[in-house]
């Protein structure tokens with residue numbers, strides 16, 4: 203079926219507030235991911251202001267490792283987002299299929315993530331929701347960071363009702379303290395760990411409060427199969443004190459990253 207100048211193809215996924223379809227712009231044949239958001243749902247969950255702000259933020263971002271928002275339009279019932287199509291889909295599926303990545307693959311992804319985050323932080327945008335579910339892969343296997351549903355302009359201590367996993371929350375957000383861009387460095391540490399080990403570091407099957415406790419205590423156990431350089435980078439990112447976390451400039455020059463950049 204058609205929506206505006208787009209011919210709609212197969213569904214690509216179902217997000218929190220809408221569906222995403224493969225779509226082709228009829229004139230040029232350009233392939234995109236078209237996301238529909240229902241205005242009624244946005245109004246009902248009182249996030250239409252946030253959606254407007256996210257559209258504003260994302261429309262101004264241009265980086266090869268950040269998923270593009272090319273534009274948006276709406277009819278009386280829905281808002282349509284014209285998003286970049288990522289040729290290899292959700293990184294999350296690749297991780298689950300492989301159960302864990304080689305350190306070389308993980309280092310390539312973390313290097314690209316660090317570049318994407320450095321770009322966002324230079325624009326004083328904190329992502330705040332770094333996790334495998336929010337990362338797509340382009341046709342050449344390059345990282346495409348997405349879902350700025352929770353990014354805010356730094357600094358902020360707006361507590362959000364995060365209904366997703368708690369595994370990626372840094373201590374300062376668990377404790378409801380003021381937080382800065384450094385929250386994304388903590389999450390980068392959790393992501394590095396999960397890429398190499400196959401599960402997040404503070405996961406606790408007995409439930410949320412157990413996970414909270416493990417995060418607040420930075421109760422970190424790194425398996426012996428992780429290389430010394432990998433262990434070193436993870437432990438420099440997963441620091442309780444935000445100021446003690448290694449900076450993005452240091453991440454991209456860390457031995458664990460350099461040893462694979464042959």
Ligand SMILES: CC(C)CCNC(=O)Cn1cc(-c2ccc3c(-c4nc5ccccc5[nH]4)n[nH]c3c2)cn1
Nearest residue numbers: 214222235253256257286287288289290291349350
């Ligand atoms: C408020 C607004 C600005 C939020 C903006 N954020 C998003 O819309 C985040 N978002 C991105 C997507 C999304 C989902 C899937 C894809 C894909 C995609 N490519 C695939 C290839 C193979 C299998 C599945 C694929 N999905 N490309 N681009 C996408 C984009 C869904 N939600």
